[in-house]
Amino acid sequence: xxxxxxxxxxxxxxxxxxxxxxxxxxxxxxxxxxxxxxxxxxxxxxxxxxxxxxxxxxxxxxxxxxxxxxxxxxxxxxxxxxxxxxxxxxxxxxxxxxxxxxxxxxxxxxxxxxxxxxxxxxxxxxxxxxxxxxxxxxxxxxxxxxxxxxxxxxxxxxxxxxxxxxxxxxxxxxxxxxxxxxxxxxxxxxxxxxxxxxxxxxxxxxxxxxxxxxxxxxxxxxxxxxxxxxxxxxxxxxxxxxxxxxxxxxxxxxxxxxxxxxxxxxxxxxxxxxxxxxxxxxxxxxxxxxxxxxxxxxxxxxxxxxxxxxxxxxxxxxxxxxxxxxxxxxxxxxxxxxxxxxxxxxxxxxxxxxxxxxxxxxxxxxxxxxxxxxxxxxxxxxxxxxxxxxxxxxxxxxxxxxxxxxxxxxxxxxxxxxxxxxxxxxxxxxxxxxxx
Amino acid sequence: xxxxxxxxxxxxxxxxxxxxxxxxxxxxxxxxxxxxxxxxxxxxxxxxxxxxxxxxxxxxxxxxxxxxxxxxxxxxxxxxxxxxxxxxxxxxxxxxxxxxxxxxxxxxxxxxxxxxxxxxxxxxxxxxxxxxxxxxxxxxxxxxxxxxxxxxxxxxxxxxxxxxxxxxxxxxxxxxxxxxxxxxxxxxxxxxxxxxxxxxxxxxxxxxxxxxxxxxxxxxxxxxxxxxxxxxxxxxxxxxxxxxxxxxxxxxxxxxxxxxxxxxxxxxxxxxxxxxxxxxxxxxxxxxxxxxxxxxxxxxxxxxxxxxxxxxxxxxxx
Numbered sequence: 001x002x003x004x005x006x007x008x009x010x011x012x013x014x015x016x017x018x019x020x021x022x023x024x025x026x027x028x029x030x031x032x033x034x035x036x037x038x039x040x041x042x043x044x045x046x047x048x049x050x051x052x053x054x055x056x057x058x059x060x061x062x063x064x065x066x067x068x069x070x071x072x073x074x075x076x077x078x079x080x081x082x083x084x085x086x087x088x089x090x091x092x093x094x095x096x097x098x099x100x101x102x103x104x105x106x107x108x109x110x111x112x113x114x115x116x117x118x119x120x121x122x123x124x125x126x127x128x129x130x131x132x133x134x135x136x137x138x139x140x141x142x143x144x145x146x147x148x149x150x151x152x153x154x155x156x157x158x159x160x161x162x163x164x165x166x167x168x169x170x171x172x173x174x175x176x177x178x179x180x181x182x183x184x185x186x187x188x189x190x191x192x193x194x195x196x197x198x199x200x201x202x203x204x205x206x207x208x209x210x211x212x213x214x215x216x217x218x219x220x221x222x223x224x225x226x227x228x229x230x231x232x233x234x235x236x237x238x239x240x241x242x243x244x245x246x247x248x249x250x251x252x253x254x255x256x257x258x259x260x261x262x263x264x265x266x267x268x269x270x271x272x273x274x275x276x277x278x279x280x281x282x283x284x285x286x287x288x289x290x291x292x293x294x295x296x297x298x299x300x301x302x303x304x305x306x307x308x309x310x311x312x313x314x315x316x317x318x319x320x321x322x323x324x325x326x327x328x329x330x331x332x333x334x335x336x337x338x339x340x341x342x343x344x345x346x347x348x349x350x351x352x353x354x355x356x357x358x359x360x361x362x363x364x365x366x367x368x369x370x371x372x373x374x375x376x377x378x379x380x381x382x383x384x385x386x387x388x389x390x391x392x393x394x395x396x397x398x399x400x401x402x403x404x405x406x407x408x409x410x411x412x413x414x415x416x417x418x419x420x421x422x423x424x425x426x427x428x429x430x431x432x433x434x435x436x
Numbered sequence: 437x438x439x440x441x442x443x444x445x446x447x448x449x450x451x452x453x454x455x456x457x458x459x460x461x462x463x464x465x466x467x468x469x470x471x472x473x474x475x476x477x478x479x480x481x482x483x484x485x486x487x488x489x490x491x492x493x494x495x496x497x498x499x500x501x502x503x504x505x506x507x508x509x510x511x512x513x514x515x516x517x518x519x520x521x522x523x524x525x526x527x528x529x530x531x532x533x534x535x536x537x538x539x540x541x542x543x544x545x546x547x548x549x550x551x552x553x554x555x556x557x558x559x560x561x562x563x564x565x566x567x568x569x570x571x572x573x574x575x576x577x578x579x580x581x582x583x584x585x586x587x588x589x590x591x592x593x594x595x596x597x598x599x600x601x602x603x604x605x606x607x608x609x610x611x612x613x614x615x616x617x618x619x620x621x622x623x624x625x626x627x628x629x630x631x632x633x634x635x636x637x638x639x640x641x642x643x644x645x646x647x648x649x650x651x652x653x654x655x656x657x658x659x660x661x662x663x664x665x666x667x668x669x670x671x672x673x674x675x676x677x678x679x680x681x682x683x684x685x686x687x688x689x690x691x692x693x694x695x696x697x698x699x700x701x702x703x704x705x706x707x708x709x710x711x712x713x714x715x716x717x718x719x720x721x722x723x724x725x726x727x728x729x730x731x732x733x734x735x736x737x738x739x740x741x742x743x744x745x746x747x748x749x750x751x752x753x754x
Contacts, residue, residue, distance in 0.1 A: 338444075
């Protein structure tokens, strides 16, 4: 098969997508109380622009960016602000959050529809994207408006929509492409217009045959857009891998996609962009796959931002007995939660509950046997075992000799390690200590 | 249990899923792959070789178990010795690596050796070759080869008395390599491939060894880099020195060494490039010893020498 893929490394975990791959997206009713974090993005947290006791409408702005790399936050329901306090987030940190009591009326700020959005000036479109508070919805949550403002000396010639969704279990992007192919492609067209680019690509892993079919037929009406099936291989959906697969360009060490004239955006982000430029609608909800062997009735849900994860799980029938781990995001790069009193944010692509069985906790790992499995698996061509051994010995600085900061923590090395060493954790430790 | 009853979630660093492969799997794959060669040697050299294999592997397991119990265990409950032994995280003898060492050492012994030779050899292999460095993962030299090198230095006569094949266990004879070295006599290649020649227990049959190696490749336990580069180098380098290339590839312990000894993950380089350098180096040293050295066979020392430089080779980054 001539499917596109990257050349170095990669692994083939069981994708486990059948739990939710064929289930249409359902709307989850907004709960009584929402906790909307003011930092749902990479970059500076927002400052609150509402006060306790104040009435807010759906779509009204509650958090204002304080820096360039930041994204505004909007209320996803109408109701009353109860308090503004620190609340735990999925990353484990405490984040300043606005607690809103939902009045159930969903009274919205009036939004102006602009049917002729595609003929607007790039700057106008970019401003709408910025106002809508759009961030990378695949999980990295980098503010989209920043990604769309490359410096002048770095021209962009291609945009890739990331439909690989290589994380096992997750099907949010998959369902989005099946159910809203036109909207996703419209989002891509807006991106191409904003950046003045003629080439748009959509890369989809070949285990999503129906998504490829719908996207290919939808793409007929679009000029300069190609839908490309990709080989199923983790981490196919990592920016650098995707660029290598589709355009055969290599992002330099320490560089960004724009260094090779590319911008990559997630499927969910493209949809949000379409909503923003056409309807001026900010990001107040997102599609979340609630899945895994530990969920009674796995579903794909459209969830209001700020809904507590426990409310989402309850709607899916709750968890089965023996659940030991609930993950925000996918099982390779997501965050294991210590509690389900944590809100869904713009970056929560999935809620995966894993049961004790089949999930092994290695509290004590073994000595590295230098088998080289991690080296074979590393998509960046690094030597993960060196980081692991160095960190164990406390030689953090020496990790830099092996290009520590090229690692994007995809977890492939740890997945394959027969000695069950926590390599990603050790790499993160080294990164933190070396930066200091 | 407590966690379950209090309904707590477990947090940890990602990834949360892992493939099932463990060190145990790797080691037991090697053990399975050694079965054809072991059966063949029992057929050719008689039940004596079964005993040597058995004694060697049992000694290896017992030595590792006892030494880990004595020197590596921090806490041990002597009231429930068996349970504590199995449950102890410091005693890793159950991972099968000691069994592999014992089997491989037996494979390098002549079938005529007295039964105490494998015992001494495996004790040295496990104690000095492996546990003295800190156990599996920390050893520099392939333990089985270190044990063999020790035996060869200490009891050279026992280690070079060979049996003729097919159960003729009174007739001693020379191996194809020593016949070559001393008399310039060339053994037919077909005999070497089938294994109808004298030699160490596990090294004679190329067919049986390749069958096991095929299994290792199928299970992805070993990569092609070391065996291929090793064998190709031996072939090319013996051609260059005007030696019979096919004979040198199929005789002695080269096939056993290339597929089972040199590929020992702990003592070989980690990177594909490093592995190729390792194989080439071992190939060159093997042929140099066979051509100019005092011994007819050079695989054991070639691999040991390359083991010593493996950490250095690993400094060559990808």
